[in-house]
Amino acid sequence: MxxxxxxxxxxxxxxxxxxxxxxxxxxxxxxxxxxxxxxxxxxxxxxxxxxxxGFVEPHIHLDKALISERAPVNRSGTLTEAIEILWELKRNYTVDEIADRAARVLAQALENGISRLRTHVDVDPIGGTRPAEGLIRARERFGDLIDIQIVAFPQEGIVKSPGTEALMREVMKLGVDVVGGMPFNEASPQDSRRHIEIVFDIARQFDADIDMHVDETDDPAARTLEVLAELTIANGWQGRVTAGHTCALASYPRDYADHVIGRLRQANVNMIANPATNLMLQGRLDDYPKRRGVTQVKELLAAGVNVACGQDCVHDTFYPFGQNDPLEIAFLLCHASQMSQPAEILTVMDMVTNNGAKALRVPDFxxxxxxxxxxxxxxxxxxxxxxxxxxxxxxxxxxxxxxxxxxxxxxxxxxxxxxxxx
Ligand SMILES: [Zn+2]
Structure with missing residues (x-):
């Protein structure tokens, strides 16, 4: 032959x-x-x-990528301002413009050897379904060159942002694959719990996996990660749930952190570290010693939890750099999580390949x-x-x-x- x-x-x-x-x-x-x-x-x-x-990029935001080319500067350097700057821009979003920006970053992904990618897309009453439609259009342009999963991401909350739940169900019908969440961005712990319950309800309706932004804050009082693990088990969704960022886990006292990590293992929740954005945004308002916001990677791995890492942001209001290159993110993670020994460096290569594939449930990677x-x-x-x-x-x-x-x-x-x- x-x-x-x-x-x-x-x-x-x-x-x-x-x-x-x-x-x-x-x-x-x-x-x-x-x-x-x-x-x-x-x-x-x-x-x-x-x-x-191939590399696996498990957590990126293609609808916001390259938006810094026309966005005001994030002067406080905080997550809150990064989100608020976007409100005005989102009102003027068009489907084609979103698809064009996403396509430029997807071309970069191909050059860098990414074969599978999961992107979040904002779903809220300001942008409506346009960001999701833009990413679906970009995905169509790339055909089978790259496998793309899209996550419906309610960045403005669900309970406190009326209309968002209906929009999430609508974009799932349009072709979005995974149900996202942002439970810490609610008015109370009760509403955060309700947010997660709604996400599971949508996931059951569409038989979809879940991938949430969890506790992207330094605040050790943020406790939605444990609720996510609990409801994953209660819903029988073990192995189908992923949690990104989880910065508050890095601020928890040791005993509570160990308790949560144990629950994540039981619930078989996949974890995504986002070192680039979190190093840039977290701990901004701290005096020294400053918290650096990167989740407890070594501790999660030692407990047997699947941990991958992702780019998150590319030239947007959250983060001014990013080439969509898993080698760059891996290099950053080695520093952020102090993974310097030979075996640890091998583990980081797994985090941008096999572990990401496991989180995205890629068969036969x-x-x-x-x-x-x-x-x-x-x-x-x-x-x-x-x-x-x-x-x-x-x-x-x-x-x-x-x-x-x-x-x-x-x-x-x-x-x-x-x-x-x-
Ligand atoms: Zn993110």
Missing amino acids: TLDILVKNVALWGTEGLCDLGIANGRFASVNPNGVSSAAVLTLDAEGRMAVP RVAVGGVADLVVLDARDARGAFATRLPRRWVIRKGRLIAETQSETRRYFEMPAAAAT
């Missing part, structure tokens, strides 16, 4: 040594540690570079004969090298087709001191 693509001498993530991968008809035809002799239309020699089965041929060859030999340099991806293969390639940069020096002799 003639292969479409043969990738030689690749260090496959999660396995020892080098192997050759044969690809035909969009699927892996061979995975061989001893070399493949089949002919191929295209042969790529990875020369020992490392490859993953691995390189195996017969499986869909998604492969990203990094310009690095291991996870540490990939995080350290964050170089452009060497090759991105999606469903058996080569969709992006970066040649090593050619740089010429005309006058440089000689390296010291060794």
